[in-house]
Amino acid sequence: MTHQIRRATADDAGRLAALAAVTFPLACPPGSRPADIAAHLANTLSEANFRSYLADPAVTVLVIDAGGELRGYSLLAARPARDPDVAAVLTLLPSTELSKCYVHPDHHGLGAAAELMHACIGAAAAAGARGIWLGVNDQNARAIRFYEKSGFRKVGTKSFRLGSTVEHDFVMERPVTP
Ligand SMILES: CC(C)(COP(=O)(O)OP(=O)(O)OC[C@H]1O[C@@H](n2cnc3c(N)ncnc32)[C@H](O)[C@@H]1OP(=O)(O)O)[C@@H](O)C(=O)NCCC(=O)NCCS
Numbered sequence: 001m002t003h004q005i006r007r008a009t010a011d012d013a014g015r016l017a018a019l020a021a022v023t024f025p026l027a028c029p030p031g032s033r034p035a036d037i038a039a040h041l042a043n044t045l046s047e048a049n050f051r052s053y054l055a056d057p058a059v060t061v062l063v064i065d066a067g068g069e070l071r072g073y074s075l076l077a078a079r080p081a082r083d084p085d086v087a088a089v090l091t092l093l094p095s096t097e098l099s100k101c102y103v104h105p106d107h108h109g110l111g112a113a114a115e116l117m118h119a120c121i122g123a124a125a126a127a128g129a130r131g132i133w134l135g136v137n138d139q140n141a142r143a144i145r146f147y148e149k150s151g152f153r154k155v156g157t158k159s160f161r162l163g164s165t166v167e168h169d170f171v172m173e174r175p176v177t178p
Helices: 010-027 034-044 047-055 112-126 141-149
Strands: 004-007 059-066 069-077 095-103 131-137 153-162 165-175
Touching: 004 112, 010 034, 010 047, 010 059, 010 069, 010 095, 034 153, 047 059, 059 112, 069 112, 095 112, 112 131, 112 141, 131 141, 131 153, 141 165
Parallel strands: 095 131
Antiparallel strands: 004 059, 059 069, 069 095, 131 165, 153 165
16 A cells, blocks of 8 residues: 555545544454444544634644545644543653544554554653553454554553443553654
8 A cells, every 4th residue: 555644634524533433343343333433433433523622722633534535534632631530540641642543454463563662652752741541442352363463551540431331441651753
């Protein structure tokens, strides 16, 4: 795949929402209710949501752009963790949250995710962070393995509400400079 990793702009909001609709369900545990997934997409990952993320000065959205088609994206938020369970376990401050990290399934296992992660760490470093943290569903073995390969380690747990269900996430952290 010939592609570049670049910062998203407001023009990408619709394509980001379309990509999120394909990739978010892949991060959900097998028993997740389709209605809860649909509600999360509508309330958190819509085109309008992406427009507001892209307008937020604390947020950086990076995309894998293959000839105008978006094949992956990440969203970094450079602000203190709001969840007390997260704030209590982070050791490398200030820490940027890697809030979303998704690659289209046609490109899994091909190294694109590692390139995206490299760009994320570069963006966090440029913003002055010492650490980078994320939450990942405790059943998402592929993503956990990817994050461990990328230098993250588990430092705690938190909960994540998906509709009526409370899901359990691992909190993972890595230094911005290895
Ligand atoms: C997470 C994601 C970005 C990683 O990208 P990727 O291209 O799949 O990553 P890689 O192939 O480099 O690494 C995945 C690792 O998990 C392993 N793996 C795959 N399926 C697995 C499973 N069911 N259980 C355990 N490990 C698994 C792979 O073998 C690989 O490890 P290896 O390189 O040691 O063999 C991508 O899978 C993705 O977008 N997933 C869907 C959305 C998602 O879950 N995002 C994360 C939300 S927190």
